[in-house]
Amino acid sequence: MALVVQKYGGTSVANEDRIRHVAQKVALACKEGDKIIVVISAMAGETDRLIVLANKLSDNPREREMDLLMSSGERVSAALLAITLNGMGVPAISFTGRQIGMVTDSIHMKARIRKITGEKIRAALDEGKVAVVAGFQGVDEATGNVTTLGRGGSDTSAVAIAVAVKADRCEIYTDVDGVYTTDPNVVASARRIDAISFDEMLEMASLGAKVLQVRSVEFGKKYNMPIYVKSTFQDVGGTLVTQENSEMEEVVVSAVAFARDQAKITMLGIPDKPGIASKIFGAVATKQINVDMIIQNVSDQGLTDMSFTVPKNESRQTINALRPAAADIGARDITSDENIGKVSIIGVGMRSHTGVAAKAFEALAAAGINIMMISTSEIKVSCVVAGDEIDRAVRVLHDAFELALPPDQRKFKDES
Amino acid sequence: MALVVQKYGGTSVANEDRIRHVAQKVALACKEGDKIIVVISAMAGETDRLIVLANKLSDNPREREMDLLMSSGERVSAALLAITLNGMGVPAISFTGRQIGMVTDSIHMKARIRKITGEKIRAALDEGKVAVVAGFQGVDEATGNVTTLGRGGSDTSAVAIAVAVKADRCEIYTDVDGVYTTDPNVVASARRIDAISFDEMLEMASLGAKVLQVRSVEFGKKYNMPIYVKSTFQDVGGTLVTQENSEMEEVVVSAVAFARDQAKITMLGIPDKPGIASKIFGAVATKQINVDMIIQNVSDQGLTDMSFTVPKNESRQTINALRPAAADIGARDITSDENIGKVSIIGVGMRSHTGVAAKAFEALAAAGINIMMISTSEIKVSCVVAGDEIDRAVRVLHDAFELALPPDQRKFKDES
Numbered sequence: 130m131a132l133v134v135q136k137y138g139g140t141s142v143a144n145e146d147r148i149r150h151v152a153q154k155v156a157l158a159c160k161e162g163d164k165i166i167v168v169i170s171a172m173a174g175e176t177d178r179l180i181v182l183a184n185k186l187s188d189n190p191r192e193r194e195m196d197l198l199m200s201s202g203e204r205v206s207a208a209l210l211a212i213t214l215n216g217m218g219v220p221a222i223s224f225t226g227r228q229i230g231m232v233t234d235s236i237h238m239k240a241r242i243r244k245i246t247g248e249k250i251r252a253a254l255d256e257g258k259v260a261v262v263a264g265f266q267g268v269d270e271a272t273g274n275v276t277t278l279g280r281g282g283s284d285t286s287a288v289a290i291a292v293a294v295k296a297d298r299c300e301i302y303t304d305v306d307g308v309y310t311t312d313p314n315v316v317a318s319a320r321r322i323d324a325i326s327f328d329e330m331l332e333m334a335s336l337g338a339k340v341l342q343v344r345s346v347e348f349g350k351k352y353n354m355p356i357y358v359k360s361t362f363q364d365v366g367g368t369l370v371t372q373e374n375s376e377m378e379e380v381v382v383s384a385v386a387f388a389r390d391q392a393k394i395t396m397l398g399i400p401d402k403p404g405i406a407s408k409i410f411g412a413v414a415t416k417q418i419n420v421d422m423i424i425q426n427v428s429d430q431g432l433t434d435m436s437f438t439v440p441k442n443e444s445r446q447t448i449n450a451l452r453p454a455a456a457d458i459g460a461r462d463i464t465s466d467e468n469i470g471k472v473s474i475i476g477v478g479m480r481s482h483t484g485v486a487a488k489a490f491e492a493l494a495a496a497g498i499n500i501m502m503i504s505t506s507e508i509k510v511s512c513v514v515a516g517d518e519i520d521r522a523v524r525v526l527h528d529a530f531e532l533a534l535p536p537d538q539r540k541f542k543d544e545s
Numbered sequence: 546m547a548l549v550v551q552k553y554g555g556t557s558v559a560n561e562d563r564i565r566h567v568a569q570k571v572a573l574a575c576k577e578g579d580k581i582i583v584v585i586s587a588m589a590g591e592t593d594r595l596i597v598l599a600n601k602l603s604d605n606p607r608e609r610e611m612d613l614l615m616s617s618g619e620r621v622s623a624a625l626l627a628i629t630l631n632g633m634g635v636p637a638i639s640f641t642g643r644q645i646g647m648v649t650d651s652i653h654m655k656a657r658i659r660k661i662t663g664e665k666i667r668a669a670l671d672e673g674k675v676a677v678v679a680g681f682q683g684v685d686e687a688t689g690n691v692t693t694l695g696r697g698g699s700d701t702s703a704v705a706i707a708v709a710v711k712a713d714r715c716e717i718y719t720d721v722d723g724v725y726t727t728d729p730n731v732v733a734s735a736r737r738i739d740a741i742s743f744d745e746m747l748e749m750a751s752l753g754a755k756v757l758q759v760r761s762v763e764f765g766k767k768y769n770m771p772i773y774v775k776s777t778f779q780d781v782g783g784t785l786v787t788q789e790n791s792e793m794e795e796v797v798v799s800a801v802a803f804a805r806d807q808a809k810i811t812m813l814g815i816p817d818k819p820g821i822a823s824k825i826f827g828a829v830a831t832k833q834i835n836v837d838m839i840i841q842n843v844s845d846q847g848l849t850d851m852s853f854t855v856p857k858n859e860s861r862q863t864i865n866a867l868r869p870a871a872a873d874i875g876a877r878d879i880t881s882d883e884n885i886g887k888v889s890i891i892g893v894g895m896r897s898h899t900g901v902a903a904k905a906f907e908a909l910a911a912a913g914i915n916i917m918m919i920s921t922s923e924i925k926v927s928c929v930v931a932g933d934e935i936d937r938a939v940r941v942l943h944d945a946f947e948l949a950l951p952p953d954q955r956k957f958k959d960e961s
Contacts, residue, residue: 145601179621185561186625187632194631197639198624201617205595208614209602215610216603223613227643228689249689273644273665 130162131297132254136264136287139173140304141361142206151361152213154302155259159219164254166294168264168287169210171202192237196266196277199238200226203263203283211261221259224249226266226275231286233267233276240267240276241344242285245293254294262290281342288345292352299349299356301341306360307368308333308340310532311385315523318533321366322383326373329383332475332509337388346370373477381478381485381539382530387523388471391421392444393501393513395436396451398461401428405458409435412454418443422471422504422513432461436502438513441467469501470519473511474526486510492529498522546578547713548670552680552703555589556720557777558622567777568629570718571675575635580670582710584680584703585626587618608653612682612693615654616642619679619699627677637675640665642682642691647702649683649692656683656692657760658701661709670710678706697758704761708768715765715772717757722776723784724749724756726948727801731939734949737782738799742789745799748891748925753804762786789893797894797901797955798946801939804887807837808860809917809929811852812867814877817844821874825851828870834859838887838920838929848877852918854929857883885917886935889927890942902926908945914938 135155142148151167158165179198183190190198207223214221230246253260264283267276278285284301291299306321308330313319325333327350334343340358349356349370359367377383399405406425413420423437439447444465451463479485489510493500498521502513514522531539551571558564567583574581595614599606606614623639630637646662669676680699683692694701700717707715722737724746729735741749743766750759756774765772765786775783793799815821822841829836839853855863860881867879895901905926909916914937918929930938947955 145598148602182561183625183628186564186629189632190628191631194624194627194639197620197641198628201620204613204617208610209598211610212599212606212614213602215607216605223610225613225691275641 130164132164132166132294133158134166134168134287134291134294134296134299136168136283136299136301137170137361138283138303139170139175141302142169142210143173147361148206148209148213151302152210152217152219154361155214156217156219159259166250166254166260166262166290166296167210168262168283168290169203169206170264170283171206175202175205193274196237197275199277200263200266200275203265207261207263214259214261219259220257221261222253223261223263224253225263226286227268229262229290231267232270233278235269235272235274235276237274237276239279240269242267242278242289243270245289247290247293250290250294262286278344279342281345284342284345285348288348288354288356291354292348296354299354301345301356301358302361303340303358304361305340305358306363306366307358308338308370308384310383311523311527312338312387315387315520316385316527319527320533320535322368324369324371324377325383326377326477327370328373328508329377329475329477330370332473332506333384333386336386336471336473336475336509336511337390338384338386341370378478378481380476380536381482382474382476382532383478384475385523385526385530385532386473386475387519389516389519390441391438391469391471391513392441393436393438393466393469394444394447394451395434395464395466396455396460396462397434397464398432399435399458401431401433406435408454408458409451412450413439413447416446416450418447418450422502422511424502438469438471438502468516469513470516471511471513472519472522472526473509474530475509477508479508479510488529489526492525493522496521496525498525546580548580548582548710549574550582550584550703550707550710550712550715552584552699552715552717553586553777554699554719555586555591557718558585558626559589563777564622564625564629567718568626568633568635570777571630572633572635575675582666582670582676582678582706582712583626584678584699584706585619585622586680586699587622591618591621609690612653613691615693616679616682616691619681623677623679630675630677635675636673637677638669639677639679640669641679642702643684645678645706647683648686649694651685651688651690651692653690653692655695656685658683658694658705659686661705663706663709666706666710678702694760695758697761700758700761701764704764704770704772707770708764712770715770717761717772717774718777719756719774720777721756721774722779722782723774724754724786724800726799727939727943728754728803731803731936732801732943735943736949736951738784740785740787740793741799742793742893743786744789744924745793745891745893746786748889748922749800749802752802752887752889752891752925752927753806754800754802757786794894794897796892796952797898798890798892798948799894800891801942801946801948802889802891803935803939805932805935806857807854807885807887807929808857809852809854809882809885810860810863810867811850811880811882812871812876812878813850813880814848815851815874817847817849822851824870824874825867828866829855829863832862832866834863834866838918838927840918854885854887854918884932885929886932887927887929888935888938888942889925890946891925893924895924895926904945905942908941909938912937912941914941
């Protein structure tokens with residue numbers, strides 16, 4: 130008998146039939162003897178509908194009010210699933226974020242979980258009931274205000290609850306059957322990954338693979354809670370996100386991730402002297418903009434250029450924030466290029482295998498794809514390429530590392 | 546400067562434009578210097594949509610889960626109105642039932658208010674903000690469960706909040722411009738009543754006039770909180786529901802109310818001896834069915850018939866509940882007649898005027914309408930008539946008491 134948290138996303142509860150299907154899956158797990166906590170999202174489209182309505186009614190809705198607004202959809206889903214389970218003879222009880230003691234900080238629309246008391250969940254399980262919890266929401270203990278955990282926050286609710294109640298595992302049910310070596314829409318031969326480490330998953334999530342909210346993976350890593358990503362609609366497949374093990378290290382490159390929503394900002398003709406970078410990035414940081422890759426050109430006659438990437442929808446704001454700094458330090462100009470994207474190879478095996486980056490650059494070069502910027506970490510290599518070459522770069526890298534093959538049939542090993 | 550509670554119903558916030566219109570009305574009241582608390586219903590149709598969905602998913606949804614489900618619509622409306630007001634430059638903050646300390650008993654779907662702490666409302670008003678409160682909902686303090694106050698419960702929320710914060714008045718905005726002498730759909734010459742007593746309004750509400758939830762009027766009466774019923778869509782008109790005064794007593798009959806959703810149950814051939822009535826009505830009471838008018842025929846050879854009315858949708862359940870009692874007391878048969886209705890004249894003036902009932906019976910007789918049952922109280926006379934004669938009976942009574950005329954032009958006085 131295991132204690133299991135099952136999380137179902139918005140497409141899994143999009144209508145009456147799907148809610149019934151989810152209830153049947155829960156009922157089956159109960160029948161097999163497991164104790165089940167279900168964490169549930171709003172019915173697909175509901176949260177967006179409310180956001181659109183709010184934006185029609187005000188140019189700048191307050192975040193506290195948005196949180197009360199947006200938290201309603203998960204409550205509806207939780208009540209409907211509990212009603213369905215009870216109707217099938219499976220005892221169930223719904224809970225809101227507040228009722229399970231999901232306490233967060235006060236940062237509306239992207240609150241972070243501080244603690245989960247979880248008493249009502251434990252009491253429900255002790256009574257032999259399925260606990261159905263509205264995901265995505267918490268409560269700021271000091272003010273009693275409703276908070277939400279940011280888009281995809283139900284994943285984080287689920288993993289955090291699993292940690293709080295010491296569940297054996299957390300299952301994330303979604304509309305895909307696992308994590309793939311890359312987006313199957315771009316590379317038809319993309320292969321489902323059976324097991325992946327938390328670190329690799331974090332790189333994939335932050336680089337634009339949208340299966341799990343990044344913070345849910347951080348939680349999983351911090352508390353070593355295994356996360357299974359599975360399809361709501363198929364019983365086979367799935368990907369286990371877990372602690373790194375020796376088998377994973379054998380796999381040199383696990384996946385190719387990419388992000389299209391990037392822009393490159395360049396400051397031209399800036400003096401190459403201490404304190405310049407802090408002025409530039411200080412100006413950007415005050416606007417809460419997330420700067421990603423940074424490169425500085427070789428200095429020429431005491432002047433240099435500096436480029437960095439930001440999310441595309443923040444490029445205008447970034448340039449506005451930079452203008453005073455540019456004037457201050459005497460930069461010649463600021464330019465932006467929105468026709469770019471980032472392509473990355475990821476794998477914990479890179480730690481113990483050399484020549485991976487070289488092979489990636491070589492493959493891109495052979496395909497005539499120009500690399501505009503490079504950044505690397507222990508377990509990834511990212512390249513900025515032209516926006517219209519993203520798909521091709523992904524395919525080239527996927528082929529180069531033979532990701533369509535099962536890991537044990539791939540030939541790439543150290544080339545050094 | 547007055548402290549005013551304004552309640553807006555579901556049709557008043559049915560869409561984006563109407564929410565804006567409500568926000569403008571609130572803004573205007575603020576501009577005139579009043580402090581405003583808004584109590585708001587779910588957008589029209591939303592609660593029904595959720596109920597339909599729940600009933601598709603289960604034959605018998607648990608009431609605790611229904612309450613969590615149904616309370617979501619008011620939260621959405623409250624957040625949207627606060628967002629709209631803030632967008633217009635009117636500082637506003639939304640609150641849920643729990644946040645304002647709306648504590649109820651544990652009877653789900655028809656909870657009764659126990660207390661309202663209201664601290665957050667007072668704090669918001671002190672900060673110069675409009676407090677926008679989700680109506681219809683409260684919280685059971687012992688369990689932390691969400692409760693709802695029954696259909697139309699936002700009216701009761703509004704009046705109870707007005708009492709709790711010692712408001713100067715409570716304004717109920719709806720899709721009609723006040724309380725009429727009868728339903729204008731049945732009698733085109735029906736006249737809006739400027740002022741009506743709590744007691745008359747209670748009779749009207751419980752007799753089928755659906756302007757205010759009965760309990761909101763009970764609250765108003767108990768704590769003497771004046772209630773203004775006004776149209777959201779027109780600035781003129783309105784009806785004040787308030788304590789009885791001498792002017793009201795001058796008006797002999799204030800209104801004609803009616804209810805179509807009635808059934809008459811008759812037990813035939815029952816022994817006319819003590820204890821029979823308690824057996825019959827005890828059996829009905831255990832099913833929580835609300836018995837209204839009761840008549841017992843004159844006894845014939847030690848046997849009698851007994852008839853009473855119940856809501857039409859409970860007539861089958863009533864008969865089932867009665868069968869064992871009928872066998873027990875040896876009744877000959879149980880019959881039901883669903884083609885009936887109840888028509889009533891109401892007026893505090895009846896207390897000081899005689900001949901009112903006689904005039905009503907006379908008018909119905911002159912029109913050839915048969916009276917099947919009669920019940921009277923200090924301020925009303927109710928008659929059961931055939932279902933297809935309800936409309937005509939209403940018109941006849943409305944004419945007989947000249948209700949289309951202003952009260953001071955009506956000629957009917959004591960005839961005794």
